[in-house]
Amino acid sequence: MTLLDFARGPALETALAIFAFGVLWRLAALLFLPWPRERSVPRRSAPAILVGAAQSFVRHFWPRQPYLAATLFATLNSYVFHVGLAVVVFGMEQHILFLRSLFGVSWPNLPGAFITLAAILTLASLGAALVRRLTHPVLRLISTFDDYLSWLMTFLPVLSGLVAVNHLWLSYERLLALHILSVAAFLIWFPFGKLMHAFLVFLTRSETGIFYSRRGSVI
Amino acid sequence: MNGTTNAATGGTIDVKAAVRTFLAHTEEHLVSYLEGCVHCGACAEACHFHQVSGDPRHTPAYKLFPLAKAIRAQKFPLSLIAPRLTAEDLREWEELLFDTCTLCGRCTTICPMGIDIASIVGIARQAFVKAGLGPADLLAAADNSRDLGSPLGVTAEKLRERIEWLADEYEVDIHLDKPQADVLLTVSSIEMMKYPTSLVAIARILNYAGTDWTLSSKGYEATNFGYLAGKTDVARLMIARIVAAAEAVGAKTVIIPECGHAYGALRWSGANLIGRPLPFAVLHISEYLAELKRKGKLRLKPFDEPVTYHDPCQISRRGGASGEARFLLEDFAKDFREMTPSGDVNWCCGGGGGVQAIGRAAALRHKVFKIKMDQVEKTGAKMMLSSCSNCRLTLDESRLHWKWEGGLGSLVEVIADHLIEDGAPAGRDAPAAGSTAPRAS
Ligand code: SF4
Numbered sequence A: 001m002t003l004l005d006f007a008r009g010p011a012l013e014t015a016l017a018i019f020a021f022g023v024l025w026r027l028a029a030l031l032f033l034p035w036p037r038e039r040s041v042p043r044r045s046a047p048a049i050l051v052g053a054a055q056s057f058v059r060h061f062w063p064r065q066p067y068l069a070a071t072l073f074a075t076l077n078s079y080v081f082h083v084g085l086a087v088v089v090f091g092m093e094q095h096i097l098f099l100r101s102l103f104g105v106s107w108p109n110l111p112g113a114f115i116t117l118a119a120i121l122t123l124a125s126l127g128a129a130l131v132r133r134l135t136h137p138v139l140r141l142i143s144t145f146d147d148y149l150s151w152l153m154t155f156l157p158v159l160s161g162l163v164a165v166n167h168l169w170l171s172y173e174r175l176l177a178l179h180i181l182s183v184a185a186f187l188i189w190f191p192f193g194k195l196m197h198a199f200l201v202f203l204t205r206s207e208t209g210i211f212y213s214r215r216g217s218v219i
Numbered sequence B: 001m002n003g004t005t006n007a008a009t010g011g012t013i014d015v016k017a018a019v020r021t022f023l024a025h026t027e028e029h030l031v032s033y034l035e036g037c038v039h040c041g042a043c044a045e046a047c048h049f050h051q052v053s054g055d056p057r058h059t060p061a062y063k064l065f066p067l068a069k070a071i072r073a074q075k076f077p078l079s080l081i082a083p084r085l086t087a088e089d090l091r092e093w094e095e096l097l098f099d100t101c102t103l104c105g106r107c108t109t110i111c112p113m114g115i116d117i118a119s120i121v122g123i124a125r126q127a128f129v130k131a132g133l134g135p136a137d138l139l140a141a142a143d144n145s146r147d148l149g150s151p152l153g154v155t156a157e158k159l160r161e162r163i164e165w166l167a168d169e170y171e172v173d174i175h176l177d178k179p180q181a182d183v184l185l186t187v188s189s190i191e192m193m194k195y196p197t198s199l200v201a202i203a204r205i206l207n208y209a210g211t212d213w214t215l216s217s218k219g220y221e222a223t224n225f226g227y228l229a230g231k232t233d234v235a236r237l238m239i240a241r242i243v244a245a246a247e248a249v250g251a252k253t254v255i256i257p258e259c260g261h262a263y264g265a266l267r268w269s270g271a272n273l274i275g276r277p278l279p280f281a282v283l284h285i286s287e288y289l290a291e292l293k294r295k296g297k298l299r300l301k302p303f304d305e306p307v308t309y310h311d312p313c314q315i316s317r318r319g320g321a322s323g324e325a326r327f328l329l330e331d332f333a334k335d336f337r338e339m340t341p342s343g344d345v346n347w348c349c350g351g352g353g354g355v356q357a358i359g360r361a362a363a364l365r366h367k368v369f370k371i372k373m374d375q376v377e378k379t380g381a382k383m384m385l386s387s388c389s390n391c392r393l394t395l396d397e398s399r400l401h402w403k404w405e406g407g408l409g410s411l412v413e414v415i416a417d418h419l420i421e422d423g424a425p426a427g428r429d430a431p432a433a434g435s436t437a438p439r440a441s
C-alpha cells in the first residue's frame, strides 16, 4: 500500500468516521444536559422564540456600530478566511468529486485560478490571525493550546493543498497524500476542540437571542 | 487580596465546594457558552473595565476560565490529562468575578458567538461563595438583607419611622400595610437612606394617578443582594418575602422602584428562584409610569433643561425596557439629547452587579465614570437622568471624586416635580428635588 492509498483509504475513512461520531457525540452530550425551566412571563411585545433566535443569529454576523472601528480588522479578516475556506472546500473541482462520492450530490466548480487565489488569501488571512493572537495582549492571555492547534489543523490542509495543486517540491502523488492526511488530522481534531464552534454557534447565538428577546431586548 | 475575602470559612478555600457548585450548574446553555468561546478577544472592547484599565485580565472571556477549567477536568477523556482547579485559581479570579464584572451584558452584544458572559459570572459567583470567597462587604449586604430585611439595615421598624418622617416632612400620603391594594410598591434601601425623595416622588405620582397602592412591612425590600453576592438562599428569601406580601394584600402588580438589579431579580429571575410563576405582574417604575402616560393619567408641565438619560443595564439591555424611559421623556423633556451609544448598547455606570457595594473596587469604578462624563459632555446636556438609584449612587460618588460639574437626576423625581395638578401649575415642590445640584469644585 502506498502512502496515497493509505491516506485515501483507511486514514480518510477513519477520520471521517471520527468526525461524524465525534460531532454527534459532542452535540448529544450537550443537548442531553439539563435545560433550565424558564418560568418568567415574556414581555408582551416579545417575538416568537424562533424569531428571537433567528434575529440574534443574524445580528451577530456583523459588529454593531459602537464596536465597528475596534473590531473591523479582526472581523474582516475572519470573513476572509471563513469565506476563503468555503470557496476552496466547496468550489474546487476535485473536492466536489470527492464530496459527490460521499453524498451523491454535486454542483458546478469554480475556475482553478480562482481557487488558488482564494487559498493564498486564506493562508495570508490565517497568518494575520496567528500574528494577532501572538502579539495582542488580550489574545495572548486568553489563547490556549486548543486555539493554536485548531489554527494549525486549519492552516495545514490549505497549505498542503496549494502546494500539491502547484506540484511544488515533491511528487504530486506524495503531496496529495500529505494533503489528504492533513485533512484527516483536521477531521479528527474537529469534534474535540475549538473547531466545533462551527456547530456550537447555532446554539450559542440562538439561545442568547431567546434569552434577551423574550425580555424585549435587542441583542 | 486575602484580607478582603470572606472569613466565613476561617480563611481556607474549599475548592471541592466550588467545583461541586460549578458542576451542579452544568446546564446546556452554560456549557455551550463555555465550549463555544473562540477566544477572539472582541469582548474586551465592550467591557468598561477593560476599556479603562487596559488590563487583559479584565477581558470578559478570561473571567470564565476557572469555570471552564473545572468542567474540563471532569469530562472524560479530558479528565485524564486536564489540570484541576486550584485554590490559587480561585483566589486570583475572585477579584475578576466580583469587582470587575457588573453583570451588565454589554460583552454579549459584541461577541460573534453571542455568548452571555453575565449569566456565567452570576453562576460562578455562587461557586466562589461556597468556597468561602467573595468580598466581605458584598456578602455582609446579603446577610443583612436576610437578617434585618435590608442590606443597609432598614428593618420594618425603621421603614415605618422613615415613612412617617417623609410623609410629615413632604406632606404626602405614603401607604404602609393597607390590608388590601391593587399595587404593592417596594423600596430600595439605597433610596430610603440616600435618596428618600425618590419614595416621596413615587408616592406623589401614584396618589396623583389614583392608584390603589401600599407598601408592606412583610416584604418591602426590592434590592436583592443575595442574587448579586451569589447567595441563592438569600436571593430566594428576598423574592419569597415580596411574594408573601403581595399575596397578603391581593396585589395584581408589584412595582419595583428605581433599581435596576431589583427589577432583573424579581421580573426575570423571581419565578425561577422560587420555582413557580409569580402570582402578579412585575413592573419597573418607569414601565408603570409609561402605562399611566398611555392611559392619559400623567399630565406634565414641560421640562426645558437640556437633559440626557443613562440606561441602567438591568432595565435596558438586560431588562428590555429601554423604550419606556424614552416614551416618558417624549414630549416632556423638550431638549432631550441621546448619548452615543445608548439603549441596549449603553456603557454601564460601573457599579452594577453589586460592585457598588465593594469598597476596594471604588478606584476602578471612578475610572469607569470617565466614560460617562465624556459621553454626557458630548451631548451638552446639563443633567443626566437615570432610573436606578444604584447607578445614581455610583455616578454621584464618582462625580464627587472627579469634582465633575454635571448634574444627576432621577427620572421619577423629575416627573413628580412636573405634574400638572388639576389645571394649576404644580409649583409646591421644591425646585429640582430630583436632581443633585452640581457642586462647586
Ligand atoms: S457583563 Fe459587563 S462588566 Fe461583566 S464582563 Fe461583560 S461587559 Fe464586562
Ligand code: SF4
Residues within 6 Å of the ligand: B036, B037, B038, B039, B040, B041, B042, B043, B044, B060, B061, B110, B111, B112, B113, B114, B115, B117
Ligand atoms: S467575544 Fe465571545 S467568543 Fe470572543 S473571546 Fe469574548 S466571549 Fe469568547
